[in-house]
Amino acid sequence: MNRFLHAALLPLARQCGSKLLVKNELVSNPFLLRRMITSVEHSDVVAKYLKDHEIKVEGLNPPPPALSFEDANIPENILQHVTRQFDSPTPIQSQALPIAMEGTNMVGIGQTGSGKTLAFLIPALVHIHKAKEQNRGKAYSGPTALILTPTRELAQQIQDVASEYRNICKINLVKCIGGESRYRQLSLYDNRPNLMIATPGRLNDFLQAREMSVSDVEYVVLDEADRMLDMGFEPQIRSILDQTKSEKQVLMFSATWPPEVKELAEDFLNDYTFLNIGSIELSANKNITQEIVFCDQFAKLNTFLDKVESLDSNKMLVFAETKKSVDFLERALRKRRINALGIHGDKSQMQRSSVIQKFKAGHCKIMIATDIAARGLDISGVDYVVNYDFPKDIENYIHRIGRTGRSSSKGTSITLFTDDDAGFAKKLVEILKESNQEIPKELYEFISQKREEKQMKRYGRQDQSERGFRRNSFYDNPREYRRNNKYGDDRRQSWNNNRDDRRDNFRNREDYIDKY
Incomplete structure (x- = not known):
């Protein structure tokens, strides 16, 4: 790139606010150039894409979405495998990949089935590749990337996807979950894995026993963070993250955005980019x-x-x-x-x-x-x-x-x-x-029925009037209600009518006591 083109693109690069510009890597980074061209030439296309897929991004100069996998700065060996399986990225992949590839902390809120596994797995493979080059010849002190999940089934699913890239990227991985042999998991850890997939409970047990270490982890993913907190894993998550590197990239994915998840994000992510697909509230897939x-x-x-x-x-x-x-x-x-x-x-x-x-x-x-x-x-x-x-x-x-x-x-x-x-x-x-x-209209009938039951439980018997249901007369005038209540009148009259009988029974009882 000649100096005239460099001078022409420099204001655009400053506008992008990329970390790559700070290191003066404009010339040697085609991804940064692609990002600037995308932001200028395809601004209308990008805006339409964000609107159509209800993508909302909050943060300091977030990158534009990658409309194709080629635009996401994915290494060539990984890109070839990805493009053989998928034609184009899903909405969460198109926006999460550029953010994660720049090394920024991120919170992603999206519906289930959105394809987020690939969105956090590809950046993990890139981190591992760079760490292998930097740590060549150094003693092994734990994996480079850590993915925490709430359930064994989800951990197994992520392992299945990661295994497809094991030979391509020449990595080792270990899965630490309950219900499987501890001895086998420790044996796999002895093979010096680069990627660890774990549930918080089992991994915390290994760390407390000092049988494993995560001190070299520089890339952390908290998948289904809201579910992990619902299951009571917050103490284990905090304990695990405290043992990782102080300078690390953290990605958190969740289906909802409750206060507990927000607090966890603020504690461990500091400055982060917030990505939301659709509504922040939990919503069903429209497909x-x-x-x-x-x-x-x-x-x-x-x-x-x-x-x-x-x-x-x-x-x-x-x-x-x-x-x-x-x-x-x-x-x-x-x-x-x-x-x-x-x-x-x-x-x-x-x-x-x-x-x-x-x-x-x-x-x-x-x-x-x-x-x-x-x-x-x-x-x-x-x-x-x-x-x-x-x-x-x-x-x-x-x-x-x-x-x-x-x-x-x-x-x-x-x-x-x-x-x-x-x-x-x-x-x-x-x-x-x-x-x-x-x-269905039956649902509205159930709602009305439930409302009536709630009113009955709260106010007692309901009286029908021209304006619909209203409180019974007891709540309007309790004293008048007691005076005019039929059941109360009958009860009072019965008591008065039987007064002579009660007096006679009492006298007979006194005579019985005196006699015996």
Whole structure:
């Protein structure tokens, strides 16, 4: 690049505010040049892309989104593998990759199934590559990149994706989760892994026993941060992060933005870029068609079995609230000669992994699960999600149905709704409205019914008037109500009428006492 072009682009580079300019690396960084050209020549395209995908970015001069993987400054060996699998980045990948590749701390809020695994895994591989060159000849003191997840299934899923790049990038990795052999995990750690994928509980146990170290970690990902905090892992997360390098890049991904997650971000990320896809509040994927089936509690099982049979051989994930229900539904389906497999917390990790692998491979078309499969599982080709039991937490409803309609594909969710679920009708209507779904009139009837029950519980019997329901007369004038109340009048009259009988009985009792 000649000095005239350098002088012409220098104001644009200052406007971008990139860290690369501080190091005077304008000439040797084609990504910075591409960023400046994108911000000038394609500003209208970028603005339209951000608007169409509801991408909101807050921070100090955040980079524009990468509309293709070639624009994301990905190393050539990784880029070739990525482009063979995907045509273009998802919205969260297009914006998160440029931010992460610049070394900036980031918080990403997005719906499930948005493709964030690749968004934080590619920067991790780049960090590992640079660290291998810098630390050549030095003693090993732990992995370079650390990914923390709330569940074993999510850790397994991330490992499956990372394993595809193991040979390409020549890295070792270790997965530290509960339910598997500690001895095997320690053996893998002895192979000097560059990437560690772990659940907070198991990793904290290893660190407290001084069997592992994370003192060399310079890149940390907190995936499903809100779920980890809900599960009570905050002390373990803080303990682990305190043992990593003081200067590190931290990426935090979450489906919601509660105060607890915000506090954790402020403690460990300091200055960070905030990326939000869609609403900050938890919202359903608009690519999913949500169907509500109303039935009686006693006819629920037959309704479910008939529905499953009508869906023929589609790939289906069924959610039940309890472990007992999972086993019961598995037996009920097999009695109808429908092949199904179930997973829940009482099954070993080996059994759970085996069932998930069979379901992914298509050897079994129906998998029944508790909420352990509601978050993190990325299984392609799931046509239907069926909620046999409505979840006790409305957030889990969104996470459950998010197992279908992954990335940009379409999906369908079917939810059985009974009288026992009436308390969730109002929140369910809000979710359906937000995702532009058709709202059944039965849900509004449930809302009215629940409102009347609440009023009855609070105010007692309701009197019908021309203006609708109102408080009964006791609350208008309690003294007058007691005076005119029919039940009270009858009771008072009965007491007066029996006064002579009570007096005679009392005299007879005195005579009895005197006599005996």
